[in-house]
Amino acid sequence: MEAQKEALQRIISTLANKNEEIQNFIDTLNHTLKGVQANSSNVIAELDEEFDGLYAILDEMKESMTSSIKQEQAHKSQELQNQLSQCSNALENSEELLEFAARSLDIKDPEEFSKAARQIKDRVTMASAFRISLKPKVSDNMTHLMVDFSQERQMLQALKFLPVPKAPEIDPVECLVADNAVTIVWRMPEEDNKIDHFVLEYRKTNFDGLPRVKDETCWELIDYIKGTEYTLSGLKFDSKYMNFRVRACNKAVAGEYSDPVTLETKALVFNLDNTSSHLNLKVEDSYVEWDPTGGKGQENKIKGKENKGSGQITVLKNNTRSGTPSPKRTSISSRSPSIRGSRDRFTGESYTVLGDTAIESGQHYWEVRAQKDCKSYSVGVAYKNLGKFDQLGKTNTSWCIHVNNWLQTTFAAKHNNKAKALDITVPDRIGVYCDFDGGQLSFYNASSKQLLYTFKTKFTQPLLPGFMVWCGGLALSTGLQVPSAVKMLQKSENGLSGSASSLTNVTQ
Structure with missing residues (x-):
């Protein structure tokens, strides 16, 4: 009878521990689900912001390039208008001189004819029709202001989500707990030369196994770690365990967290018993x-x-x-x-x-x-x-x-x-x-x-x-x-x- 009770008690204890483990996992799943919803909203908002910024840059570039085309149009139009005005004046003067020369052919008096011929010669020498250029100063070609967006289009079409570093792997065997200090050692599953630094997070707990969502302290963070190990020193071990996790960051984004590791940090913690001390x-x-x-x-x-x-x-x-x-x-x-x-x-x-x-x-x-x-x-x-x-x-x-x-x-x-x-x-x-x-x-x-x-x-x-x-x-x-x-x-x-x-x- 007693042996059966003890066996049953062990079964009850095992079931209770398993139920607690499953409940903790359910809490973790619910917490993760909320995180997915919140983080999805955040990245969509950031995506909208990025595209709005891209649209703004394109609108700005379009406005600038349109302005350049209009300036070129105004410049060429003004040059051609000036040439057109000069040619019209030269033609008008030349026609007038031609008419004068034609009338001079009817002069009978040799002296007057010689005088008229000299005038015509002088006027022809000074006529603007013989001094203006008959080549347009500008052409109607505007192809130098055309754009080719094929490369940019390819770049836009090649837009992808940022490459995210893979989750590091903490090596519990290499980790060390001694002298109220904890050294955490990790490695990357594969080499990644784009990693800029690591972020280590830790918190104290009295529960072994996977970190819990409820009734736990907040994670404390140590940022910009350049190596693949870090030592926390001067700790007070006032909890049985500590949870640790780490993630890698490139220049743009942080990657996934490593699987959390729980290390034992047990030490004697006691206070002075003020209820039974000497009254002095x-x-x-x-x-x-x-x-x-x-x-x-x-x-x-x-x-x-x-x-x-x-x-x-x-x-x-x-x-x-x-x-x-x-x-x-x-x-x-x-x-x-x-x-x-x-x-x-x-x-x-x-x-x-x-x-x-x-x-x-x-x-x-x-x-x-x-x-x-x-x-x-x-x-x-x-x-x-x-x-x-x-x-x-x-x-x-x-x-x-x-x-x-x-x-x-x-x-x-x-x-x-x-x-x-x-x-x-x-x-x-x-x-x-x-x-x-x-x-x-x-x-x-x-x-x-x-x-x-x-x-x-x-x-x-x-x-x-x-x-x-x-x-x-x-x-x-x-x-x-x-x-x-x-x-x-x-x-x-x-x-x-x-x-x-x-x-x-x-x-x-």
């Missing part, structure tokens, strides 16, 4: 700061109201000395439960806040930066059952490194109320590496990746990141992969030095 700590998601007043302001208001209602007057005295009070003088154990609410997880001198996500397996890494003037702080891990008065490193359920800048700077690794002094400069940022299955907790200089200290043990319960701070603040960075340098150092450091057993003979 002001806690945000990734920042904690020690507050000497804690909830006193609200407590005093409530007390004042209570006293006012009962007719009693309470005088509050501040016995704290000038300067920064020590941790032992800022105990809030006597505060009203109504003020603390649920924030009584830690009290007394345990200025502690834990992370809100338990570590039960795997290798994880996070970093912590302390304020420059922070007087005292601890960074480490603890079991969930860490006592409300317990400080990190003072029990067998917590491990940490502790920095004390109160009177003089001390730097130590702590566990089970034992401490080992560390003769190392305190770094600005501390990296914490936790290998739950391997029973290893290491601390590093987050900038140089220098190993500070390593605990080796066997973790028997889920761990919570733990932080203690007094007179200062701590900033937390999560969503970080285990750095490659740390992985290499872990391999070389395994079995060499720095274990919890080294604290057994060292008292705090």
Whole structure:
């Protein structure tokens, strides 16, 4: 019966996953259908615009060429009209001279005849009929203004849609996810020397497999990539996966997207648990700061109201000395439960806040930066059952490194109320590496990746990141992969030095 239930449960799970996959594909098809309709309208509008521009150019050219023909017509007409006018005048003068010469033949007086003959000779010499050109200055030929559109017609008839680059192919084997960076590598299915650049798009997701249409973040774009690989660095891996796609572009148009690729970008992401921290700590998601007043302001208001209602007057005295009070003088154990609410997880001198996500397996890494003037702080891990008065490193359920800048700077690794002094400069940022299955907790200089200290043990319960701070603040960075340098150092450091057993003979 139980075996059948388990088998049926597996079948139900398989069917549910398949239904979800089909539904996602239906959403993708609907989204693609809408895209086809919208993009078709866009390209038709662009086509109309292109042809309207072409028509405008043709109309402009026609108007210009027509104007040239009319100018040529006017020029030739004017030249011919001028010649016609000159010839008409010359003919009129020549006819008049001819008539005069004919009358002179009838003159009987020799002297008058000689005079008339000399006049005729002089007039003939000066006559315009003998000085004008009898060849037209221009011809009626207009063929030099004719056009041959056969080549342009062939070009127009040869108009085609722009050549679109083929979709690139992302090579998942060559892609690399390391050190909070992702390198994407792709290739073209065939050589295309007209490709100008590539466009890479990516987005974060918590779903494996094909990208989803609904409930996903927008694609982020990186344009003008000249090569066939690109590295995204400085990422915060706050999602399980990332989708990637790429397309090629020539000078005119972008091609199809590649098939999307989903890469795993899993890393430990957690916030500080502000609901169960010490009341003297002001806690945000990734920042904690020690507050000497804690909830006193609200407590005093409530007390004042209570006293006012009962007719009693309470005088509050501040016995704290000038300067920064020590941790032992800022105990809030006597505060009203109504003020603390649920924030009584830690009290007394345990200025502690834990992370809100338990570590039960795997290798994880996070970093912590302390304020420059922070007087005292601890960074480490603890079991969930860490006592409300317990400080990190003072029990067998917590491990940490502790920095004390109160009177003089001390730097130590702590566990089970034992401490080992560390003769190392305190770094600005501390990296914490936790290998739950391997029973290893290491601390590093987050900038140089220098190993500070390593605990080796066997973790028997889920761990919570733990932080203690007094007179200062701590900033937390999560969503970080285990750095490659740390992985290499872990391999070389395994079995060499720095274990919890080294604290057994060292008292705090």
